[in-house]
Amino acid sequence: MRRSGSLLAVVLLLGLAGGPARAHIVSEREVVILRGLPAGMLAGMSERPDSLGYVGANHGGWQHAEHQSSGLVGLMDACARADSTGAEAAWSVIEAAMLHQRPGGDYEAAGAEAGARQLERTAWWIAQLCRAEVAVMNSPLQDRFRWRVALLLPKLRRSVDWLVAAGDELFELHEGRPDLLLVDAEAYLLADGIFHEPRMAELGQRSLAAGIQGQRKDGAFVAPASDLAAQARGLTGLMEIATYFPMPSLDEAAKRGAEWLSRRLSRQARDPSLPAGTWREALLALAFQSGRANDGGLLGRAERLAIQSKSMARR
Amino acid sequence: MTRALALALASIVVGGCAVGEHRSTSGAGSNRPAAVALHSAKDVPKTRSSPPELITLEIGGMTCQGCVARVQHQLACVPGVYRVDVSLADQRARILADAAVADTALTRAVRRAGSEYLGIVLHR
Numbered sequence: 001m002r003r004s005g006s007l008l009a010v011v012l013l014l015g016l017a018g019g020p021a022r023a024h025i026v027s028e029r030e031v032v033i034l035r036g037l038p039a040g041m042l043a044g045m046s047e048r049p050d051s052l053g054y055v056g057a058n059h060g061g062w063q064h065a066e067h068q069s070s071g072l073v074g075l076m077d078a079c080a081r082a083d084s085t086g087a088e089a090a091w092s093v094i095e096a097a098m099l100h101q102r103p104g105g106d107y108e109a110a111g112a113e114a115g116a117r118q119l120e121r122t123a124w125w126i127a128q129l130c131r132a133e134v135a136v137m138n139s140p141l142q143d144r145f146r147w148r149v150a151l152l153l154p155k156l157r158r159s160v161d162w163l164v165a166a167g168d169e170l171f172e173l174h175e176g177r178p179d180l181l182l183v184d185a186e187a188y189l190l191a192d193g194i195f196h197e198p199r200m201a202e203l204g205q206r207s208l209a210a211g212i213q214g215q216r217k218d219g220a221f222v223a224p225a226s227d228l229a230a231q232a233r234g235l236t237g238l239m240e241i242a243t244y245f246p247m248p249s250l251d252e253a254a255k256r257g258a259e260w261l262s263r264r265l266s267r268q269a270r271d272p273s274l275p276a277g278t279w280r281e282a283l284l285a286l287a288f289q290s291g292r293a294n295d296g297g298l299l300g301r302a303e304r305l306a307i308q309s310k311s312m313a314r315r
Numbered sequence: 316m317t318r319a320l321a322l323a324l325a326s327i328v329v330g331g332c333a334v335g336e337h338r339s340t341s342g343a344g345s346n347r348p349a350a351v352a353l354h355s356a357k358d359v360p361k362t363r364s365s366p367p368e369l370i371t372l373e374i375g376g377m378t379c380q381g382c383v384a385r386v387q388h389q390l391a392c393v394p395g396v397y398r399v400d401v402s403l404a405d406q407r408a409r410i411l412a413d414a415a416v417a418d419t420a421l422t423r424a425v426r427r428a429g430s431e432y433l434g435i436v437l438h439r
Contacts, residue, residue, distance in 0.1 A: 025431065193430055201426045202419065209418075209435055245375030245433035247406050 025193035029243050030135045033291040034080035037299075045283050045306060046073035049089065053096025056277060065107040066121040068097045069128040070277070073284055076132055079139035087141055091148065094129070098155050105162030116173050119166055120180055124233060126159050127187035131240055134190060153194070160191040160200065167203040174207070178214030179221040179234030181207045186237035193244065208241060212253055219256030228268065231261050232281040239288055251293070258289040262301050269308050279309040365414040367397060370439040372408040372421055374401070376432040385428040393424045408434070 034042065047055045047070045055071035057063050071093030078086030100108040106122055133156065136145050163170070167188075174180040188204030191197075211234070215221055221234035235257040242250035265282050268274055283306050290299035372390075377383055380403065387401040387408070395413035402408075410421065418436045425434030 027431070189433065192426075196430050198423065198426070201430070202423065205419070205422045205426075205433070205435065208433075212435070241433070242375070245431075247373045247375035247433075247435070249373050249435070249437065250375065 024137050025134050025190070025244055026138065027134075027244055028138050029246075030076070030131075030240075031080045031139050033243065033288065034077055034135070036294075037287055037291045038303075039081070041287060041303070041306075042073055042077040042284065043086070045280055045287065046070050046077065047280070048074065049093045049096065053092030053094075055093055058096075061110070062100055062108065063110045064121055065097045065100060065109075065125040067277075068093050069125055070280055070284075072128050072132040076135040076139075079136045079141045079145070082140040084141060084144060087136075087144070091145070094132070094152065097125070097129075098152070101155060101159065103158075105158035105160070107159075119170055119173065120183075122159075123163060123170065123180075123187050124183050126156075126163055127183050127190065127237060127240075129156060129159070130187060130190035130194060133194060134244075156191075157195060160187075160195065163187060163191075164197075164199055164203065167199075171203070171207060171210075175210070176214065176223070177230075178211040179227075179230040179237075181211035181214065182221065182234040182237035182241075184237075185211055186240045189241055190244070211238070212249065215253055215257065219253075219258075219260030221257060226268075228261065228264055228274070228282050229278040231257065231264070232278070232285040235261060235285045235289065236281070239285070239292060243292060254289060255293060258286055258293075258298060262286055262298060262305075265305055266301070269305060276309075283309065367411050368414045368439060370410040370412055370416075370421065371437045372410060372425070372434045373437050374406055374408055374425055374432060374434045376429075377401075377403055377406060379403070382429075382432065386425055386432055386434075389424040389428040390421065393420050395420075407437070 049055050049071050050059055053071075054060075054062065054068070056067040058067045071090055075087060075090035075093060078084075078090055097107065102108060106118070107125070109118060109121075133149060133152065136142065137149055170184055171181075174184060185204045185208035188200045188207065192200035192204060211221070220231060221238075222230045235254065238250060238257060239254050242254050261282055265286070283302055286298060286302040286305070289295070290302055374386055377386060383401045383403050387399050390396060390399045390401070390408055390410060393412070393416060395416040396410055397413075398411035400409045408425075412421075418439070421436065422434045425432050
């Protein structure tokens with residue numbers, strides 16, 4: 001009886017030891033890529049939160065959780081570089097967003113917008129939040145944020161459940177839009193990497209297969225060729241999936257997608273009507289792809305375009 | 316009691332096909348090399364419901380022969396799959412299966428091998 005008791009204790013200990021490891025994808029790939037980019041590059045491209053934790057278009061009053069996503073890049077970058085001061089400041093981006101989470105898991109939004117657009121914007125935020133959670137918990141600062149992440153997980157789960165419940169509707173709405181399908185795939189697959197639910201994996205795989213199939217030969221994910229922000233988001237979704245589940249076809253698709261974006265951005269670089277948010281998301285996507293593929297040429301182009309975008313903003 | 320606990324622990328460690336799925340003839344824990352086919356073409360039953368077809372699956376997240384063995388085992392458990400050959404170098408699985416086997420049954424099987432793996436059907 002005593003022996004069986006000690007065996008039971010071993011089983012329980014194994015279970016406890018296995019618990020945290022299964023809480024999220026265990027992989028340093030993203031952290032290594034972020035650390036490999038020139039210091040200050042991502043920090044310069046991402047946005048810093050104000051005293052309320054608001055970022056971008058949310059400065060001056062809450063608009064939508066979607067805008068908070070540009071602050072998450074700063075959080076991931078700081079965590080990857082073990083910059084605890086920067087990471088602490090950037091964590092407020094998540095706390096501010098969670099104050100606007102509704103009981104159902106979606107988020108408050110200013111203004112009346114069609115349901116389809118709301119779904120699309122919230123899917124982007126949830127995808128980037130899952131990305132940040134995984135990156136933080138694989139970073140050198142994981143111990144510092146362990147309890148905060150533990151407190152965040154039930155809220156994140158509520159949002160993911162909301163997105164899963166809308167899965168079929170989202171797939172129908174995004175049919176023919178590979179850029180949006182890839183963002184949905186990122187959200188579902190990374191959420192599955194955190195919560196391990198077969199339904200999340202199924203939805204993610206379905207969106208990924210359709211998104212990849214829909215990419216044009218020239219690398220575009222988007223039908224209106226001027227929509228650089230949509231291309232950048234689709235590329236970001238694809239790159240995240242390819243980072244955690246590397247496979248040749250995804251790497252090839254990401255390479256073509258980034259080349260298309262880089263060409264278009266160079267062509268439209270002098271267009272003063274190009275919104276700052278579009279610049280930011282496109283440059284972040286190009287910088288990340290350059291790190292993933294170890295592509296010095298692409299990194300140089302992204303750096304030149306970043307300088308150009310600053311000079312355009314000053315005008 | 317001790318034996319029951321040991322068996323429970325062993326089943327956690329070894330793993331197996333999910334309920335309702337068939338198992339390869341060699342079973343888990345055999346000494347066969349991971350990339351060797353579990354079934355040969357002669358294993359294809361004569362009373363099959365639809366003609367067999369060759370399916371290529373791309374698999375992300377495999378880093379070692381242990382990963383290959385896990386993925387291969389789960390794919391071999393899918394009803395209607397006759398032959399599986401997983402290659403770490405190509406990050407691909409070549410599968411001989413009933414045409415009726417759905418893509419989702421295969422991609423789900425890859426995911427069952429571990430949440431670090433992801434499969435997409437390339438050709439069929």
